[in-house]
Each structure stands twice: as structure tokens, then as C-alpha cells.
Amino acid sequence: xxxxxxxxxxxxxxxxxxxxxxxxxxxxxxxxxxxxxxxxxxxxxxxxxxxxxxxxxxxxxxxxxxxxxxxxxxxxxxxxxxxxxxxxxxxxxxxxxxxxxxxxxxxxxxxxxxxxxxxxxxxxxxxxxxxxxxxxxxxxxxxxxxxxxxxxxxxxxxxxxxxxxxxxxxxxxxxxxxxxxxxxxxxxxxxxxxxxxxxxxxxxxxxxxxxxxxxxxxxxxxxxxxxxxxxxxxxxxxxxxxxxxxxxxxxxxxxxxxxxxxxxxxxxxxxxx
Amino acid sequence: xxxxxxxxxxxxxxxxxxxxxxxxxxxxxxxxxxxxxxxxxxxxxxxxxxxxxxxxxxxxxxxxxxxxxxxxxxxxxxxxxxxxxxxxxxxxxxxxxxxxxxxxxxxxxxxxxxxxxxxxxxxxxxxxxxxxxxxxxxxxxxxxxxxxxxxxxxxxxxxxxxxxxxxxxxxxxxxxxxxxxxxxxxxxxxxxxxxxxxxxxxxxxxxxxxxxxxxxxxxxxxxxxxxxxxxxxxxxxxxxxxxxxxxxxxxxxxxxxxxxxxxxxxxxxxxxxxxxxxxxxxxxxxxxx
Amino acid sequence: xxxxxxxxxxxxxxxxxxxxxxxxxxxxxxxxxxxxxxxxxxxxxxxxxxxxxxxxxxxxxxxxxxxxxxxxxxxxxxxxxxxxxxxxxxxxxxxxxxxxxxxxxxxxxxxxxxxxxxxxxxxxxxxxxxxxxxxxxxxxxxxxxxxxxxxxxxxxxxxxxxxxxxxxxxxxxxxxxxxxxxxxxxxxxxxxxxxxxxxxxxxxxxxxxxxxxxxxxxxxxxxxxxxxxxxxxxxxxxxxxxxxxxxxxxxxxxxxxxxxxxxxxxxxxxxxxxxxxxxxxxxxxxxxxxxxxxxx
Numbered sequence: 001x002x003x004x005x006x007x008x009x010x011x012x013x014x015x016x017x018x019x020x021x022x023x024x025x026x027x028x029x030x031x032x033x034x035x036x037x038x039x040x041x042x043x044x045x046x047x048x049x050x051x052x053x054x055x056x057x058x059x060x061x062x063x064x065x066x067x068x069x070x071x072x073x074x075x076x077x078x079x080x081x082x083x084x085x086x087x088x089x090x091x092x093x094x095x096x097x098x099x100x101x102x103x104x105x106x107x108x109x110x111x112x113x114x115x116x117x118x119x120x121x122x123x124x125x126x127x128x129x130x131x132x133x134x135x136x137x138x139x140x141x142x143x144x145x146x147x148x149x150x151x152x153x154x155x156x157x158x159x160x161x162x163x164x165x166x167x168x169x170x171x172x173x174x175x176x177x178x179x180x181x182x183x184x185x186x187x188x189x190x191x192x193x194x195x196x197x198x199x200x201x202x203x204x205x206x207x208x209x210x211x212x213x214x215x216x217x218x219x220x221x222x223x224x225x226x227x228x229x230x231x232x233x234x235x236x237x238x239x240x241x242x243x244x245x246x247x248x249x250x251x252x253x254x255x256x257x258x259x260x261x262x263x264x265x266x267x268x269x270x271x272x273x
Numbered sequence: 274x275x276x277x278x279x280x281x282x283x284x285x286x287x288x289x290x291x292x293x294x295x296x297x298x299x300x301x302x303x304x305x306x307x308x309x310x311x312x313x314x315x316x317x318x319x320x321x322x323x324x325x326x327x328x329x330x331x332x333x334x335x336x337x338x339x340x341x342x343x344x345x346x347x348x349x350x351x352x353x354x355x356x357x358x359x360x361x362x363x364x365x366x367x368x369x370x371x372x373x374x375x376x377x378x379x380x381x382x383x384x385x386x387x388x389x390x391x392x393x394x395x396x397x398x399x400x401x402x403x404x405x406x407x408x409x410x411x412x413x414x415x416x417x418x419x420x421x422x423x424x425x426x427x428x429x430x431x432x433x434x435x436x437x438x439x440x441x442x443x444x445x446x447x448x449x450x451x452x453x454x455x456x457x458x459x460x461x462x463x464x465x466x467x468x469x470x471x472x473x474x475x476x477x478x479x480x481x482x483x484x485x486x487x488x489x490x491x492x493x494x495x496x497x498x499x500x501x502x503x504x505x506x507x508x509x510x511x512x513x514x515x516x517x518x519x520x521x522x523x524x525x526x527x528x529x530x531x532x533x534x535x536x537x538x539x540x541x542x543x544x545x546x547x548x549x550x551x552x553x554x555x556x557x558x559x560x561x562x
Numbered sequence: 563x564x565x566x567x568x569x570x571x572x573x574x575x576x577x578x579x580x581x582x583x584x585x586x587x588x589x590x591x592x593x594x595x596x597x598x599x600x601x602x603x604x605x606x607x608x609x610x611x612x613x614x615x616x617x618x619x620x621x622x623x624x625x626x627x628x629x630x631x632x633x634x635x636x637x638x639x640x641x642x643x644x645x646x647x648x649x650x651x652x653x654x655x656x657x658x659x660x661x662x663x664x665x666x667x668x669x670x671x672x673x674x675x676x677x678x679x680x681x682x683x684x685x686x687x688x689x690x691x692x693x694x695x696x697x698x699x700x701x702x703x704x705x706x707x708x709x710x711x712x713x714x715x716x717x718x719x720x721x722x723x724x725x726x727x728x729x730x731x732x733x734x735x736x737x738x739x740x741x742x743x744x745x746x747x748x749x750x751x752x753x754x755x756x757x758x759x760x761x762x763x764x765x766x767x768x769x770x771x772x773x774x775x776x777x778x779x780x781x782x783x784x785x786x787x788x789x790x791x792x793x794x795x796x797x798x799x800x801x802x803x804x805x806x807x808x809x810x811x812x813x814x815x816x817x818x819x820x821x822x823x824x825x826x827x828x829x830x831x832x833x834x835x836x837x838x839x840x841x842x843x844x845x846x847x848x849x850x851x852x853x854x855x856x857x858x
Contacts, residue, residue, distance in 0.1 A: 072452055074376055101455030111446040113465055123464060124454040173450070180454060290757045297671045300663045301680055307726060308687055311698050318701075365593030373587050380591070384598040390847045391601045393780075394840060395787025397814045398604065401836040404821070405607040426600045433597065458583045487691030490789035490814070494821050514693045518790060521697050528701060535694050542689055 020045040020184070020216050021066070026080035028061050028070065035061040036244030039080075041235060043184075048210055048217045050231035050252070052224060052267075057237040058244025059220045060108070063186050066218070067103040068096045101128060104182035108189040110169035112161035112176070117153055120161045121176050128180060143175040146212075147205055167198025174205065185209075187219040191226065206230060224268070228256055236264050312539070318529070319536025327533055332500050336520050337527050341534055343502035347417060347510025348486065350503060351496055354421025355428060355485050356478075362425075363432030363481075364474070370433070371440035372462065392430035396490040399427050403495035415509040420496025427491055428481040435480060439473010440466060472553035479549035483542055489514040513538050608837045615830035624834060630800050630816075632828035639835055644802045645717075645810035649792055650785040652721035652806075653728055658778055660725070661732030666762060669740045681737065688730035696794030699723040704795055711807040715797030718806040723791045728781040735780060739773020740766060772857035779850045783843055789814040813839055 019042030027037045036058030043049055051059050064070045065078050068089060082089040089099065112120050121143060122136045130136050140157070144150040149171045153164070161172060170190060177185065187206070191199035207230055209215055221227050227234055234255040236247040248261045259265050326340060333339035366384065374381035403423030413419045443466050451461040467474075489512070497509030498519065511519070517534045520527030619637060627636035664684065668677040699719055708714030743766050751761040767774070789812075797809020798819060811819075813835045824832055 067453065069449055069453055072448055096452075097455045097457055099455070100453055105450075105453035107446065107450060107453075109446065111444075111450045113447065113451070114469060124456055127454075127456045127460050176454065290759050293759045294671060297663060297667050300660055301667050301672070304660065304664060304687075304729065305680070305683060308683055310702075311690070311695070311726075314698060314702055315694065362593045362596050365590045366597040369587070369590035369594045373590060380594070384594050386851075387598045387601045389851070390844055391604075393783045393787070393843045393847055394601070394604065395783075395789065395814060395843065397787065397789040397817050398608070398836050398840050398843075401611075401817065401821070401833060402604040402607050405611050405833070406603065410607070426604075429597050429600065459586045462586075483689050487689070487693070489691070489693045490818055493818060514691055514790075517693050517697055518794070521700055522794060531697060535697055538691060539694060542691070543686075546686070546689065 019043060020084070022081075022083040023066075024081040024083070026062070026065060026078070026082065028058065028065055029077045029079075030061075030073075031075040032077075034243040036237065036246075039237075039244075039246045041246060041249045043216065043218060044233060045216055046214045047232040048206070048219060048230055049233045049235065050227035051218065051220045051235045051237060052222065052227050053237035053244075053247075054239065055222060056244075057239045059222075059237050060188050061244070062237070063105070063188050063218065063220050065090075066184075066186055067100045067105060068094070069100070069105065071096065101180050102182055103184045103186060104177035104180060106170070106174055106177060106185065106187040106190045109193050110166060110173050112164070112169050112172050114160065114162055116158045117161045117164070117172060118157040120172060121179050124176060125179055139179050143179045146178055146209070147171040147175045148201070149175060165198070167194050167201060170194060170198065170202055171205065174202070174209075178209070183216065185215050185217045187217060189220050189222065192222065203230065224270075228252070236261075236267060238263055238267075315532065315535050315539060318532030319534075322529055322533025323536055328537070331502065332516075332530070335524050335527070336500065336516065336530055337524060338530075341513070341516060341530075341537065343500060344511050344513055344516045344534070345537075347496070347503050348513045350417045350506065350510060351421045351424065351492070351512055352482065352485055354418055354506065355424040356481070358422060359425035359428050359432055359481065360478075363429050363477070364436050366429075367433045367436035367440065367477075368462065371437045372458070372466065388430045388433055391426075392434075394427075396427065396488055399423055399491040400494050402426070403491060408495055413507065415495065415497030415499075416507045417496055417503055417510040418506045420492045420510070420512070421506075423491050423495045424485045424488060427488065428484050431484055432477045432481045435477025436470065436474055439470035439477070442473060443469040475549055475552050479545055482545055486512075486538065486541060486545075487514060488512075489518055493518075513541075605840065608833055608840060611833040612830055612837050615827045615834060618827065624831075632820075632824070632831050635827070637831045637834075639813070639838070641800050641802045642811055642813045642816050642835065643838075645796070645812040646786060646814070648717055648803065648810065649720040649724055649796070649812060650782060652717070653724035653785045654778065654782055656721065656725040657729045657732055657781055661729050661777070661781070662736050662767075662774065664729070664733045665736035665740055666766070668737055670758060670762060670766070684730045684733050687726070688734070692727060692788060692790045693794075695723050695727055696791035699791060699795035707807070713797065713807075713809065715795055715809050716807045717796065717803050717810050719795040720792045720810065720812070721806070723795050724785050724788060727788060727791060728784045731781045731784055732777045735777030736770070736774055739770040739777070742773065743769050772853050775853045776850050779846050779853065783846045786842055787814065787839065789818050793818050 021043040023042070024040050026039045028035045039062060051062065053059055061070070064073070066082060066089070070076045070078050078090060080090070087094060113123065115123065118137075118140055121140045122133075125136050125139060130139070141150060141154075144153065149168060152168065153159075161169065164172060170193075174190075190206070191202050194202060203226060206217065206219070210217060210230075219227075219230070231252045233249065234252045235249040236255075237244050238247045239245075248255065248259060248264045250259065255264065256268055259268060328340060328345065329342050330340035331343055332341060366388075370381055370384065400423065403419055403426075407413050407419040407422050408415060413422075447465055447469065448461060451465055452458075492512050492515055496512060496515075498511055498515065499509040500511045500516070501508075503510040513534055517531050517538065520531035520534065615637070619635070624637050624639045627638040629636050630638050630641065664680070668680055672680060699722070700715075703722060704714040704716075704719050706714075707716060707719050747765050747769060748761060751765050756764070792812050793815040796812065796815060798811040798815055799809040800811050800816075801808065803810050817832050817835060820828070821832055
């Protein structure tokens with residue numbers, strides 16, 4: 001299955017792709033201390049971009065800049081440009097609420113709200129103006145089927161979401177994000193807090209969603225095998241002098257088989273990291 | 274030093290340690306027995322007075338006879354005014370400080386400092402202020418309104434601190450994931466943070482009520498002494514604590530009813546305490562991730 | 563499947579709908595401003611009411627006049643300052659060791675259930691109204707002291723009741739600061755074979771020092787500001803006491819006793835003593851802040 005998706009994709013050189021999001025000289029600081037610096041890359045449309053690297057190299061911090069979640073973190077400042085169409089995301093005037101609706105985020109630790117399973121999905125929907133309760137119910141059913149949770153929870157939609165297992169919680173969080181029909185999905189190590197079986201289910205889910213809805217997905221992972229299985233493009237972040245840097249960004253095939261950078265070569269071959 | 278000398282010292286040391294341990298058990302024992310003495314004395318003196326008639330009749334003969342009905346009503350009204358004013362201001366301030374103020378914001382720092390000072394102001398000073406501002410300048414006179422407003426100023430720091438603690442106990446992930454779904458901060462606050470911070474809010478509410486009900490000095494010159502049934506918020510009303518004070522200090526032969534009133538006051542406080550710990554226990558159970 | 567409205571990512575025109583957060587923040591700022599301004603109001607009104615007498619007789623009159631007799635235009639507050647100072651000092655000297663020992667007991671000597679029971683008891687003790695303490699002191703403690711040495715209503719009774727009242731403050735603060743002592747320190751001490759008392763004296767107390775200081779400052783503030791309990795048990799005679807069995811009158815009791823009938827300069831003089839109390843409290847708050855800053 002993995003193979004077929006890869007084969008169906010048009011293989012472009014980075015220079016030729018139609019970028020969806022252009023990131024230029026992006027840096028992020030926690031209380032003046034840089035987490036990563038001068039990252040420049042373009043996110044290709046309708047593809048899965050994996051970001052790999054050792055922990056603490058600013059991968060997750062990079063992700064939260066892309067929909068301005070960094071605003072919420074005390075002491076965190078961002079500089080540089082992120083261009084989405086004609087909008088500079090980092091402009092103080094950008095409508096962050098709409099931005100975050102269209103760029104969904106899945107976190108490492110599944111974090112459903114302390115409400116019923118159904119309300120976890122309907123609460124954001126209500127917030128975004130879906131007023132009809134029958135319509136909301138249909139969406140709940142649809143997205144729960146999409147993430148393969150419907151058969152497991154259809155009789156207990158009113159139960160507190162915190163009673164679900166870890167893998168179920170993460171799928172609920174994905175469903176909650178999907179319900180808002182985002183155009184880009186950001187995933188911050190979505191499998192690393194889960195047991196191997198749930199992790200496999202979530203990984204399959206990502207591939208299925210990718211095939212069904214043609215999402216643009218940016219996924220942070222420290223699991224190189226996972227990146228190899230699902231990614232179309234791969235970026236390597238590495239710590240240099242106490243601050244994260246982008247080392248290499250390339251189509252997955254090239255990244256894993258013929259990397260340009262010595263560090264990438266060492267990392268891919270398991271010598272480092 | 275030879276070995277036997279070392280042994281001697283060690284034994285002495287252990288002996289000293291034992292004596293000190295004994296002392297460490299003795300102090301709590303004394304404190305506990307004092308507590309039981311006070312509580313036991315109030316219960317012993319008050320239990321005979323406590324009956325339905327005591328709670329539902331008006332005081333007679335400046336309080337020597339009769340009950341405390343109008344005093345209970347006044348106490349509740351003062352408390353009501355106090356909470357109606359202090360809850361919105363207190364919770365609003367706590368939300369601003371906990372959710373919308375960066376760490377080094379000058380406005381937040383200024384408000385925090387001033388609340389720290391306010392928390393230490395003696396209740397009699399609140400009484401002076403209430404008398405000068407609410408009773409005299411605003412022309413409310415000696416009234417339940419003046420008393421309630423004075424108490425509102427007094428309980429503000431307590432409410433704010435507890436609510437802030439409750440809000441900061443809510444995991445940061447809730448805020449992040451809510452924002453990542455494009456939910457406005459107002460809705461996040463209303464549907465997510467406030468329900469999750471309920472235990473903290475309740476604790477603050479209870480501490481505030483406790484402080485307000487126990488207060489005497491701030492009320493003497495604001496809500497006044499009149500022990501009749503109040504007919505409006507502009508009437509003077511005597512709180513339960515002032516009633517105890519007046520009976521024991523100014524009325525010879527008022528001790529029996531003072532005991533009764535003190536018991537009622539303590540029972541109310543214990544009841545509120547119990548409700549709070551029950552509620553916050555219940556809420557924290559449903560919140561556990 | 564629903565079709566979401568394509569929300570523009572650019573700034574929006576519909577002011578109310580999209581500035582909901584903005585409105586909330588300004589509402590909250592307004593409420594906070596009210597909360598922040600209360601202390602200034604208190605200071606302002608106390609000053610306003612105190613000014614007439616300060617202008618007429620000056621500050622020194624409050625320390626140099628022959629006696630406290632506002633009817634005869636003499637405003638000597640010194641006996642009351644002694645009253646407040648002595649009751650406060652006695653209570654702080656007694657409550658501090660008792661409170662610290664209580665907190666240490668909870669942390670290092672008592673088994674878990676007893677420790678939490680004792681904590682709960684201290685919290686209840688903190689919740690007992692001061693008028694109840696005063697009443698108990700008046701009907702139980704004062705007659706006992708009277709048997710020892712008449713008249714019973716005395717500095718000693720005030721110190722005793724006040725000690726009980728501020729004990730929970732220091733205990734709870736000390737308890738919290740002992741909880742912050744890193745467990746590695748204790749492990750290290752145990753590894754060196756220190757006795758439990760040695761550990762407490764040489765390791766726990768020094769590392770919790772700033773917390774204990776804060777506790778002492780807080781309890782001092784409470785002791786100075788307490789009104790009802792000392793009013794009820796101290797006897798309220800305006801005099802500088804010679805022994806702990808003499809009755810005294812504190813600044814707070816003075817206000818509570820005379821406000822009811824004070825007029826003009828007399829009333830104004832009472833506000834001066836209120837201002838004095840507030841000044842001490844502000845100094846204590848600054849001291850607490852400094853201790854806090856030192857620690858961090």
C-alpha cells in the first residue's frame with residue numbers, strides 16, 4: 001500500500017514544485033535563547049513532508065510557528081517570513097482563528113477536552129458556525145468513521161473522552177481536527193506517545209487520509225523508519241552550537257538513498273541520532 | 274579519640290534526638306487540646322440554646338432573650354452584597370492575570386502588588402475606609418450595602434489568588450489544542466478553562482465566604498448595630514459576629530445567647546468547609562487525565 | 563459532508579464577531595483596574611479624613627502630648643503603640659517556634675494520616691472567627707488569669723489569644739516552605755548519618771529560611787491588625803503596662819472603641835492611627851517582597 005502511493009506521486013525536484021507554503025529565514029526564541037535559526041524551505045502541495053532529527057533540535061518549535069500557536073507560549077518570539085499565498089502568516093494582522101481552522105494540529109500527547117466524546121467534536125464545530133445539530137451529528141459520524149473510531153464508540157458518544165484508551169484518544173483528536181476540514185495538517189510526533197499497535201493504526205490512518213482527501217501534511221517524527229514509510233519529502237534538523245538548523249531538505253527517495261549532506265548520510269545510516 | 278568515646282557521643286546524640294522527638298509530639302498535642310478546649314467550650318455552652326425557636330425568633334431584651342432570626346437575615350444580606358460585587362471583579366481580575374497578562378506586563382505587576390498589600394490590610398482599617406467612603410462620601414449611611422461593599426474590598430485578594438491558582442492548574446495543552454482548532458480565547462475560557470478551574474474557584478469562594486462571615490471589625494462602623502429585621506439594603510443590619518461581640522461585651526447576662534450565636538457561626542463555617550471539600554473532591558475526580 | 567465557509571485569513575471587518583477576544587480583554591482590564599485601585603482608595607480616604615487634625619496639631623503631638631484625651635485636645639498615641647507592640651511581640655515570639663515545630667512535625671515526625679489530620683485542624687483553627695476567639699478568651703481565659711493575678715483582662719490574655727490566632731499563619735507558610743526543600747538534601751544528610759534533629763537544624767531550616775521569614779512577616783501583620791480578640795480580652799486601659807498582668811489598649815481596639823462617638827478632630831485622630839497601622843502594613847509588605855526577591 002505504501003508503495004502504491006509513492007508510485008502515484010509525481011516526482012519533482014524541489015526547484016520545480018509548486019510550493020504551498022514558503023518559509024524564509026525563520027527563527028524562534030524562548031526568552032532570547034534561539035531554539036532554531038534561519039530555516040528556509042518550501043512545503044510542497046498535497047504531499048507528506050516529514051521533519052526528522054534528534055530531540056531538542058527545534059522540530060516541534062518549528063511546527064507551532066506555522067499556525068502561530070507560538071503566540072500562546074510565554075516568552076516565545078518568532079522572526080522571519082512564512083508566506084501562504086499572498087499572506088504573511090507572521091503578520092500581526094493575520095486572523096489567527098481562521099488560520100488555525102485551516103491549518104490543523106495534532107499533538108504528541110493526545111489531549112481531548114474533558115467533555116463527552118461527541119462534544120469534543122461538536123464544540124469546535126459550533127464555534128465555527130455549524131448551527132444545525134443534525135448536521136453536526138452527521139459530521140461527527142463521518143469523521144469518526146474516517147478515523148475508524150465509529151464502531152468502537154458509537155454507543156458511548158456521551159461518555160467522557162478521558163475514558164478512552166491512548167490510541168483512541170489520539171484518533172479522536174484527529175477526528176476533531178478533520179471535522180473542521182483543514183487544508184494543511186501539522187502533526188507533532190503523533191505516534192510517539194502510543195503503544196506500537198495504536199501507533200500502527202494511526203500511521204495507516206495518516207496514509208489513508210492523505211489518499212482520500214489529498215491533504216498537505218507536515219509531520220514531525222524521530223522515527224526514521226516511519227518517515228521512510230510515509231513521507232514524500234523529508235527535512236533534517238540538527239543541533240549546531242546549541243541551536244537547531246535545517247541541514248537538508250529533499251524528496252524522500254533522494255534523502256534516504258543519496259543525501260547531499262554528510263550529516264544526513266550518517267543519520268540515515270544510523271551512525272548518528 | 275578511641276572507639277568507646279565515639280560510641281558514648283553517639284549514644285548521647287541519640288538520647289538528645291529522642292528528647293527532641295518527644296518535644297515535637299508535645300507541641301501538636303498542646304495545640305490540638307487547645308483547639309478541642311475552645312471548640313468544646315463553645316459547643317457545651319451553645320448546645321443548650323440551639324433550637325428551632327432560637328433560629329426563627331427576634332432577639333428580646335437587647336439579646337438576652339429570644340433568638341437571632343433578623344441577625345441571620347442581615348448576615349446573609351451582607352454576604353450577598355459582598356459576593357455580588359466581589360465575585361465578578363475578583364474572577365475577572367484573576368482571569369486577566371492568569372490568562373491574558375504576559376509575565377512582565379507593567380499593568381499586571383502593578384495590580385498584583387496592590388493586591389498583595391490589600392491582603393494584609395487590617396480589618397479595622399477596612400472599617401475606617403468603609404465608614405469614610407461608602408457610608409459618608411457615597412451617602413449610604415450605616416447600611417447593609419455599606420457593610421457588604423466594605424467586605425467585598427476585603428475578600429477580593431482571597432478570591433483572586435484562589436481563582437488564579439485554579440486557572441494555572443489547568444494543563445497548558447488544553448489552551449494549545451483549543452487554539453489549534455481555531456477556537457477564540459473567549460470561548461476557550463468559557464467552555465474549557467473555567468469549568469476546569471472550578472475547584473479553584475470553589476475554594477476561593479469558600480475562603481471568601483469564610484472570611485466575610487467571620488468578620489466583625491470592618492462591619493461595626495459600616496453595617497451598624499441595629500438588630501431589627503432589615504427591610505431594605507439601606508437599612509442597618511447586625512451581623513452574627515457583631516451580635517456575639519455585643520452580647521459578650523456590652524450586655525451583662527448575654528453570655529448564654531452569645532454562646533448560642535457563636536455555635537451557629539462555627540457550624541455555618543464548618544458546613545461551608547465540608548461542602549467545599551466535597552465539591553472540589555468531586556470535580557477533581559472528573560478532571561483527572 | 564459540510565462545506566465550511568472559506569474564512570479569509572486576512573484581517574476582518576466585522577468588528578463585533580471577530581473582536582470578541584478584544585472586548586473581553588478590555589472588560590477584564592476594567593475589572594482589574596477596580597481591584598487594583600482599592601488600596602489607593604483606602605490610602606486616599608484615610609489621608610483625607612486624617613488631614614484636619616494633622617494640619618492643626620502636627621504629627622509630633624501624637625507622640626509628645628501628655629495623654630490620650632481627644633476631648634481636651636491631647637492625642638498621645640504612645641501607650642496604644644506600646645499596647646500593640648507588646649501584644650504583637652509576645653504573640654510572634656510564642657507563635658513562631660510553635661508554628662515551625664508544628665510544620666516540622668507534619669513533615670518529618672508524624673505518620674501521613676496524623677500529619678494530614680493535623681494540617682486540617684490547623685486550617686480549621688485559621689477559619690475560626692476572631693470574635694469567637696475573643697469570646698472564648700473573655701469567658702474562659704480571663705477568669706483563669708484573674709485567679710492567678712487580677713484583673714484578668716491583661717496583656718497576657720491578649721498575647722495568649724493572639725498567639726492562637728496567628729499560629730495557623732506561620733504553620734501553613736512554614737509547612738509550604740518545608741515542602742519545597744529538595745528531597746536530595748535529605749537523602750544526602752541521611753547518607754552522612756546525620757540524626758533527624760541534625761538534619762532539620764543544619765539542612766532543612768537553612769534552606770527554608772526565606773519562606774520562614776515571609777511567614778514571620780505575615781503573622782506580624784496579622785498580629786498588629788487584629789482587633790476584636792484583643793479588644794475583648796485586653797482590658798482597654800490607656801496605659802503603658804508595667805507587667806504582663808496589666809490591662810492595655812491597642813491601636814486597633816482604640817479605633818473600635820471610640821469610632822462610635824468620635825467627632826471632628828477626635829474622629830480625625832482615629833484615622834491617624836488607622837493610617838499608622840496601614841503604614842506599618844505597607845512596610846511589612848515591602849519587607850516580604852524584599853525577602854522574596856533575595857530568595858530568587
